[in-house]
Amino acid sequence: GRPTKVPRVKEETVDSPPVVPGVGKRDPKDVIAYREVAAVVKKEPAGRMAPEGSCVRNVTRSGWSLSDAEKHLNAAGLEELIKRHGMPTFYNEEDIDKPSHFQSLAKAIVFQQLAGAAASTIWRRFCVHVSGDESFTTGHHPAVTCERVAALDAEKALELCGIGISRQKASYLRDLAAKFQDPAFCNLEELSDADLRARLLSVKGVGPWTVDMHLMFTMHRPDILPVGDLGVR
Numbered sequence: 001g002r003p004t005k006v007p008r009v010k011e012e013t014v015d016s017p018p019v020v021p022g023v024g025k026r027d028p029k030d031v032i033a034y035r036e037v038a039a040v041v042k043k044e045p046a047g048r049m050a051p052e053g054s055c056v057r058n059v060t061r062s063g064w065s066l067s068d069a070e071k072h073l074n075a076a077g078l079e080e081l082i083k084r085h086g087m088p089t090f091y092n093e094e095d096i097d098k099p100s101h102f103q104s105l106a107k108a109i110v111f112q113q114l115a116g117a118a119a120s121t122i123w124r125r126f127c128v129h130v131s132g133d134e135s136f137t138t139g140h141h142p143a144v145t146c147e148r149v150a151a152l153d154a155e156k157a158l159e160l161c162g163i164g165i166s167r168q169k170a171s172y173l174r175d176l177a178a179k180f181q182d183p184a185f186c187n188l189e190e191l192s193d194a195d196l197r198a199r200l201l202s203v204k205g206v207g208p209w210t211v212d213m214h215l216m217f218t219m220h221r222p223d224i225l226p227v228g229d230l231g232v233r
Contacts, residue, residue, distance in 0.1 A: 064222050099140040101188055102180045104218040105203070106144065108210045109172050110165065118164070125163035129156070146180035149173055172205030179203055193221060 066087055073082060099107065110126060111119040120138070127136050130152070131143035152160075152174070160170045179185045179202070188196060193215065200211045212226035226232060 064220070099218065100145075101186070101214070101218065102146045102176065103140045103144055104214055105176055105200070105206060105210070106149070106173055107140070108213060109169055109176065109205050112169070112205070112210075122164040126160070126165060129159065129163055146177040149177035150181055169205065172203070175204040176206070188219070193224070196221075 070082060070087055073079075106126075107123055110123050114122070124137065127141040127144050128134055130148050131141045133141060133143065157170060157174070160173075161167060165173070185199065188199070191199065196215065196219075197208070197211050200206050200214065201208070208228050209226055212224055212229070215221040215224045216226075
């Protein structure tokens with residue numbers, strides 16, 4: 001008989017990773033190796049420098065070290081992949097351009113289902129639109145806050161479509177801004193991984209993949225592997 005058609009998972013249409021040209025040609029093992037860097041729980045005292053050849057930003061925001069992660073992955077047989085692709089970098093508390101939780105999630109929503117170059121352009125336009133700073137080029141503008149986004153009047157909100165943000169994404173961004181205006185919602189650092197997931201998944205347009213990326217690359221939580229990522233699958 002006919003082969004059974006596998007139904008599409010709704011999550012992939014709402015919360016899929018940004019489209020990267022040529023990503024389909026990558027070895028899935030490379031993707032898994034990259035993700036596993038954030039799955040190491042070992043820690044070392046803050047301030048200890050990475051060994052020569054390791055990532056300069058050694059101690060992450062949550063306290064575990066990239067040098068220990070690198071040793072762990074090398075011992076697991078991934079040394080060649082690490083040499084080929086390098087270790088990822090993470091924001092430290094001292095980084096000037098470290099995004100807030102709101103900025104990080106807003107950017108994730110803007111980037112959903114878009115190629116990198118297009119997403120970056122739209123994100124820059126969004127930051128200029130919210131901040132009014134025409135000189136802004138890249139990164140995270142400090143004036144892009146939940147208060148400013150929530151305060152966009154009807155005309156300004158409609159103008160988001162003109163800079164490349166769909167009506168649906170605009171509604172996601174306004175919902176995110178509204179939730180972050182609640183002080184009880186913003187207290188993310190104190191939460192367990194499970195409680196963080198439950199809280200962030202209550203935001204429209206934020207699904208498991210976006211939560212995993214936020215836990216890994218903004219909050220630097222260890223032992224996170226996005227098993228729903230199509231690249232990992």
